[in-house]
Amino acid sequence: MTTLDVEVQRGPAAGTSTKGLPGRPRGRAVAGRSRLSFLGVKPGEGRKFISATTLLWLLAAAYGFPVLWFILSAFKPAGELFSYPLHLLPQHPTVKGFVEAWHSFDVALYFRNTFIVATAATVLTLVTSACSGYALAKYDTIWLKMFFVGMLATTMLPTEVMLAPSFLVVRDLRLYNNLAGVIVPTVYTATGTLMFRQFYKTVPDELLEAGRMDGGSELGLFLRVMVPIARPVFVTLAIFSFVWRWNDYIWPLLVINNPHWFTLQIGIESIVGAQNVNWSVLLGASVIGMAPLLVMYLVFQRFVMNTDLNSGLKG
Amino acid sequence: MRKHRSVAALVGAICSIATVAGPTGIAGAASQPQSLTFWVSTSSAQLQGWTAIAADYAKLTGTKINIVNIPYSGYTTKLRDAALAGSLPDVADVPSLDPVWVSKLIDLSSIAGNKSYHIYQSALVRDSAGHVLTIPSDITAAGMFINKSLFEKAHVSFPTNPAHTWTWTQFLAAADKVRKATGAKYDLVFDPSPARLRAFVYEFGGNYMHEGANGKFATTAGTYKALQLFKQMSNNVTMPNSVWLSGADPNALFKSGQVVAYWSGVWQTSDFAESITNFQWASVPTPAQPVQASDIEAGGLMVGFNNSSTEAPAAKKFLTWVYKPSTYAKLSSINGFLPVEGNLPIHYPFKSAAAQASFKLYKEEIALAAPISYYFGTAQQAWGLKGKSITTDPTVDQMDLYIQGKQSVQATVSNIIKGYDQQVGGA
Structure with missing residues (x-):
């Protein structure tokens, strides 16, 4: 039996609100909570802290960050692209790459x-x-x-x-x-x-x-x-x-x-x-x-x- | 109903535009006897050299050279398909010879044999009839780059004269010392390339994989010795495993300033001149243990295609003019080529002193390189002329298994030999 199965059978812990999420399987919500414990979220408080919108923002950031890095890198001079330590923002912005x-x-x-x-x-x-x-x-x-x-x-x-x-x-x-x-x-x-x-x-x-x-x-x-x-x-x-x-x-x-x-x-x-x-x-x-x-x-x-x-x- | 008619009209119009749009620009290029099509795969910087000599040629002869820069990935497939479609260019700088179109090549013996051109004969291959079907556009050689700033910071010296080079043992001891003194991450990054591994093996007296008279590949003791050292170096301290095992970019790692040295080749010089600004770099002589060698190959292979009785002589005339020392010197100077001709007055355009010194060092090294350095480059051309080619070099995959301890060095060598035997072996 997997951890997820155990959580599904137990159902929501005391104090866990299911308000605002009609129709969602209870077990899944609790399984989600258990996965968030590493973020410092106390058991039973997952729903309060991590809403669906927050998760979507996190997902958007996960997808958007590489794109942002890519676009900002286009404004870096060649010598800055791989120099250590890496910087998100161009230290000496240039459009030379675009012109070339x-x-x-x-x-x-x-x-x-x-x-x-x-x-x-x-x-x-x-x-x-x-x-x-x-x-x-x-x-x-x-x-x-x-x-x-x-x-x-x-x-x-x-x-x-x-x-x-x-x-x-x-x-x-x-x-x-x-x-x-x-x-x-x-x-x-x-x-x-x-x-x-x-x-x-x-x-x-x-x-x-x-x-x-x-x-x-x-x-x-x-x-x-x-x-x-x-x-x-x-x-x-x-x-x-x-x-x-x-x-x-x-x-x-x-x-x-x-x-x-x-x-x-x-x-x-x-x-x-x-x-x-x-x-x-x-x-x-x-x-x-x-x-x-x-x-x-x-x-x-x-x-x-x-x-x-x-x-x-x-x- | 009017709406439907307009949709149908739009679709029809798009089809018509697409069908009509194409041929107008194409038919002209192929049918004009006073113009030749030249395919090349090159950077925008090196395109300048070709463009300059094409302009000179048009001024001199009235024949326009239409240069088409083809992306490297897909170039081989495009040439094959063009041969199928009967639409090969008149002249091309190709990465390798392909059995699909090798029978359509023009004989360039008169250019290769012109004594006043001083073309390196060791870089040429003749077919069974004695024809020279291709001449390298330039030559490339494997070599070592160092992070000069780290060496200076650690007060460790390095050789600058290829005649008095170091051994791999001396190099690794020096790189280790520099890494420890400066807090760098690795001693060396090594291109995940069979060509670079070949040069490394040659320097240990090995022959890597040589084809015998019976058409079977075999190796020598020096190869095993070099490959065993390579595995020892792949310990995530001397060299990062990520380059060979998981595709990390050695060029980027070296540019980060966190690596003491980089085993790559002359083509990096122009890139480093432009893109390394956070430390000083230098080319250093290739180590010799005890053989002073490299892997010297053609940067590209110039060929002319026998498209018609009008275009073939015009293509040969253009190629003859390209290899004329004054033209070729201009091309090599602008493009930063290591020339395939001797006695040329070449002035490279780099502002970087490190880049100028690098080219000088490579030229000196090529003069000292053992003959084995040319083996694979010329062998590849010879296989191409026989209708064979290495489509998948087994080296990197087999070395990856060896580095991970999944097979012995004997099995690694045996599997690489098997791959070569299957693809290009046989008398």
């Missing part, structure tokens, strides 16, 4: 290319994922089932294994050395399709039946009823897809030869040398590279935070 990174490759051009790739791939991914997810959830044919199995099979192969055959297909389609060659293979994702399929599975069939009885066409029902209610899935997948495509490195490198069509990650990766790394320039380039994603998150924050996969279906 900006001149290491054509940042503006690579930005433009990455933006085209990420936007086009995201829009096309949303279209294909929504259509196929809907079909897999609401239509029942043997061909669709076979398609579903085939789609699931693609998730079982690592990307590296798919590189060579994908490359041959792209070459034979004459998409080599072309931005379309970067975009097209990324358009269909099993993850996106599954997200939509799972969502549409939760939508009652009666909704469709009612639409059909009102004389709605299949395409009309999909576009007018099913697409609007899936807005949260669209937003979630759009953000994921944009980030995936923004961070793609090896596929664009293999498919594009002309530096005029290189993407941002290729430029950033070119700073990492065979034998050593110019860290101050790499940090500057990495901060520049992640800035658009941060801006995108800030702009769409409202949608991300409000994403409720059951919206439109209550009642």
Whole structure:
């Protein structure tokens, strides 16, 4: 019997309030308390001292601190990055790393290319994922089932294994050395399709039946009823897809030869040398590279935070 | 309905842009006979040298050199895929020869054999027909760096002339003394690299792993002696185990100022000149016990691809011009290359006196290095010409098992030999 099992059976200790946490299993709360004893929290006082919000703040700090260190390090001169003792704040702040990174490759051009790739791939991914997810959830044919199995099979192969055959297909389609060659293979994702399929599975069939009885066409029902209610899935997948495509490195490198069509990650990766790394320039380039994603998150924050996969279906 | 039409139009427009956007910039580059494509994987600092000589070449001949800086990770795969797609560059500075495209290389014998170029013949390899298919862009050598400030603080001397170097025993005694006197954490950090381990073994009179006439690899007693000392040094005092066992960055550890010395190579010089500001550093002669050796390899391999009857001669003409002593001296000076040609007037651009002294020392050391120092670099080229390559060097994994006491030194050597036999062995 484990310690956790013992605590669950004992239940909450005297004086432990369960107020404010309706529905939470009692045993789990006590197990949580016992784990906090090393922080100096007396038995029975865990709930009072460590609220869920505090835990979330601790979690945010655990994730945020390395990011903060990374961003502040980008403002340190090369000689300060590894000098001992380490300092969180730059002792002699500089933007030299950013300037050198900006001149290491054509940042503006690579930005433009990455933006085209990420936007086009995201829009096309949303279209294909929504259509196929809907079909897999609401239509029942043997061909669709076979398609579903085939789609699931693609998730079982690592990307590296798919590189060579994908490359041959792209070459034979004459998409080599072309931005379309970067975009097209990324358009269909099993993850996106599954997200939509799972969502549409939760939508009652009666909704469709009612639409059909009102004389709605299949395409009309999909576009007018099913697409609007899936807005949260669209937003979630759009953000994921944009980030995936923004961070793609090896596929664009293999498919594009002309530096005029290189993407941002290729430029950033070119700073990492065979034998050593110019860290101050790499940090500057990495901060520049992640800035658009941060801006995108800030702009769409409202949608991300409000994403409720059951919206439109209550009642 | 209008809304649906506009969505469809947007998707269509994106597809069209993506499809049309690509080819316009590409077709031109490959089809213009007056331009050549040159692939290289280099830092932005070393790109300057290539850019400068490309500009000179365009001015001189009217042929534009389109330089493409390819990230190192993925370069080998990209070359393979480009060969599959029939889209290889005209000229390239590659990390190694690949059986996939080696048959497409131009013969560079006339450049390699040009007496006025003084190209080191020991760095060249000929195929069975006597062709030279690649010439190093520069050469690299393993070597030792010290934290000079710690040595001075501890009042411990160190050699500065490669002709009067120290032994590993003397070096370790000196480093130990410095560590104890200054409170540093470790005597030495050692790159987790087969090349650095090879140089270490050569200095103990070992041959590391040599391929015999029968195509089988074998070693000598000196190899065991060196590897046993390496294990003794991996005690978290002399050397931190974290570098070989868990991927700690030796470069960062040395830059922290907490380590007395760093066993690495000449490529660190330009990085240290720029990024070490909290202590003084210096290159010191490689220890000899008793063999004075290093691991000397090509920094890159220059090749020309036979893409067409128009482009192949143009590629060779450009390569001939690159190795012309005046051009090559300019390239080496700007890029901080250890040259593959002798008798060159090179003035490195470093402001750091330590960096200037480091390059001077490496040049002197290469002149004194035992011939075995060139073995692996040239052997790798020879294997590439035979269609073989070491895709996964077993050295680091096997040494990790040995350091952890999970296998004997005999088993370690035997397993490394087995890995080489499987990948590049056979007559």
